[in-house]
Amino acid sequence: MNNLSARGPAIDRRSLLASGALAAVAVSATGATDAVAQGDPEILDVIIVGAGLAGLTAARDLDRAGNNSFAVLEARDRVGGRVLNHRLAGGHFSEAGGQWIGPGQTAIADLARELEVETFDSIYDGRMVFRWGSDRVAFESDGSIEIEAGLMKRLDALAAQVPHDRPWTAPNARELDRMSIAQWLARQNVGGLDLLTMKIASVLTVGSGIGNCSMLYYLSMLNFAGGFQRLEAQKGGAQQTRFVGGSQVLADKMADELGAKVQLGTAVKAIRNWDRDIVELETTKGRLRARRIIMALSPPLCRKIAFAPALPDARRALQDRWPAHAPMCKSAMAYKRPFWFDEGYNGQILSADGPLIWAYDNSPPQQEIGVINAFLRVGEVSPDHETAKRQLTRLFAESLDDDRFLVPTEFHLHDWGQEEWSVSCVSPMPPGLLTSPLMAALDEPCGRLCWSGTETGGIWNGYMDGAVRSGRKAALETLQALRAEA
Numbered sequence: 001m002n003n004l005s006a007r008g009p010a011i012d013r014r015s016l017l018a019s020g021a022l023a024a025v026a027v028s029a030t031g032a033t034d035a036v037a038q039g040d041p042e043i044l045d046v047i048i049v050g051a052g053l054a055g056l057t058a059a060r061d062l063d064r065a066g067n068n069s070f071a072v073l074e075a076r077d078r079v080g081g082r083v084l085n086h087r088l089a090g091g092h093f094s095e096a097g098g099q100w101i102g103p104g105q106t107a108i109a110d111l112a113r114e115l116e117v118e119t120f121d122s123i124y125d126g127r128m129v130f131r132w133g134s135d136r137v138a139f140e141s142d143g144s145i146e147i148e149a150g151l152m153k154r155l156d157a158l159a160a161q162v163p164h165d166r167p168w169t170a171p172n173a174r175e176l177d178r179m180s181i182a183q184w185l186a187r188q189n190v191g192g193l194d195l196l197t198m199k200i201a202s203v204l205t206v207g208s209g210i211g212n213c214s215m216l217y218y219l220s221m222l223n224f225a226g227g228f229q230r231l232e233a234q235k236g237g238a239q240q241t242r243f244v245g246g247s248q249v250l251a252d253k254m255a256d257e258l259g260a261k262v263q264l265g266t267a268v269k270a271i272r273n274w275d276r277d278i279v280e281l282e283t284t285k286g287r288l289r290a291r292r293i294i295m296a297l298s299p300p301l302c303r304k305i306a307f308a309p310a311l312p313d314a315r316r317a318l319q320d321r322w323p324a325h326a327p328m329c330k331s332a333m334a335y336k337r338p339f340w341f342d343e344g345y346n347g348q349i350l351s352a353d354g355p356l357i358w359a360y361d362n363s364p365p366q367q368e369i370g371v372i373n374a375f376l377r378v379g380e381v382s383p384d385h386e387t388a389k390r391q392l393t394r395l396f397a398e399s400l401d402d403d404r405f406l407v408p409t410e411f412h413l414h415d416w417g418q419e420e421w422s423v424s425c426v427s428p429m430p431p432g433l434l435t436s437p438l439m440a441a442l443d444e445p446c447g448r449l450c451w452s453g454t455e456t457g458g459i460w461n462g463y464m465d466g467a468v469r470s471g472r473k474a475a476l477e478t479l480q481a482l483r484a485e486a
């Protein structure tokens with residue numbers, strides 16, 4: 001695994017907070033500082049589990065609403081969860097996790113504006129290369145995704161009938177949910193280049209092959225995006241816009257605002273009495289108590305927490321069935337400058353096989369250095385850092401006809417499948433789950449527990465935007481519940 005620098009300048013302060021004694025002190029919102037250490041925890045209004053975008057947004061909203069009796073508990077020694085910046089030389093960044101936003105993602109765009117984080121568009125105009133086996137072809141791209149016009153029309157028309165927040169109410173919902181994307185495409189006689197494009201799009205968008213994801217789920221995504229191009233493309237789509245400083249800067253800025261309320265290195269191991277007025281949390285740093293808990297993490301990660309009493313059957317079954325595998329691996333290759341633009345290339349390579357799925361330009365906005373990021377096929381790319389670097393530089397050099405690719409200044413590799421606290425990038429919902437009665441348990445509160453995290457976003461779920469929406473909703477519902485009790 002590579003040498004990741006996860007945090008900005010505040011890392012020293014936050015590392016200090018993560019260091020045990022101070023973390024126990026930090027929970028106090030009102031000044032009774034060492035209560036946790038003495039085994040007599042102060043009762044907070046709210047504890048938020050998880051300092052990803054959802055948890056931090058929820059915390060920020062509580063704070064802005066005037067409530068300062070809360071803490072955010074984060075298992076890792078950094079904030080951001082599935083957003084993570086690789087720090088490159090010269091103070092540049094490249095994202096190992098979530099990075100783009102696009103039209104319609106208003107919640108995350110608003111958050112960026114509030115935090116004064118600027119955005120810029122990806123560069124996608126130019127020649128790109130498509131490769132399969134030892135063959136390759138270069139073609140001009142404008143950032144849209146080419147599939148046969150009739151197929152796109154059929155997908156968009158079907159998606160328009162699938163309400164993203166209630167996909168199970170769509171006409172033929174059960175039939176579409178029983179079917180994988182692959183089965184639907186086969187019924188439409190889709191083959192050749194269109195099938196290849198759909199296979200690659202599926203891996204990148206839903207994080208799995210077309211055989212593993214429900215067609216109804218994919219249609220619900222097309223529905224919230226507003227059509228195929230809006231979901232899959234760069235130009236005018238969900239892969240269009242980036243954040244200056246890398247996406248983790250959003251999480252870092254929120255954490256900086258929240259200061260000592262965010263406790264790093266504090267994994268929640270058990271939650272007791274969630275059905276009573278005061279809930280007790282056992283963490284790796286001691287016990288805490290609160291009136292309300294916001295669970296800002298993905299459903300399968302909740303399985304690591306021991307709940308007493310046990311969660312309702314439907315919630316447990318949902319957590320068990322929720323996709324929990326993260327076969328996504330991303331790399332960043334840095335160069336002195338983005339020389340590929342000189343030759344008219346946009347830096348993109350799409351590959352039907354081998355270690356590479358999709359390489360794309362990820363240079364900083366002023367292009368002081370050149371960066372090519374890539375999504376990789378786990379299992380095909382060597383887990384050894386140096387071997388993987390050689391594999392990829394050769395591939396880039398061969399695909400774009402330029403030996404300068406062989407000598408990068410830096411290389412980072414990040415395999416999300418190796419992460420303890422992120423079991424999936426996005427959720428490739430398997431056929432049958434979306435129309436099962438278990439889905440009602442996704443955001444149905446259990447006693448004092450409010451379920452949050454991008455999976456509960458309602459729109460753009462699976463995306464950073466969904467995470468922000470889910471955090472806002474959880475904060476609002478929790479504040480309302482506290483007020484009702486007062």
Ligand SMILES: Cc1cc2nc3c(=O)[nH]c(=O)nc-3n(C[C@H](O)[C@H](O)[C@H](O)COP(=O)(O)OP(=O)(O)OC[C@H]3O[C@@H](n4cnc5c(N)ncnc54)[C@H](O)[C@@H]3O)c2cc1C
Binds near residue numbers: 305454
């Ligand atoms: C490779 C990759 C590429 C992506 N690309 C994009 C993209 O381009 N655009 C986009 O919009 N989205 C993208 N996403 C998805 C996006 O990053 C996520 O949807 C979003 O960041 C999820 O935020 P969250 O707060 O809901 O969950 P998370 O980020 O998963 O946060 C949950 C937090 O809870 C913590 N936690 C877990 N268990 C415990 C515990 N027991 N105790 C305490 N803390 C715990 C975790 O450490 C984590 O920090 C991508 C994701 C990946 C991995």
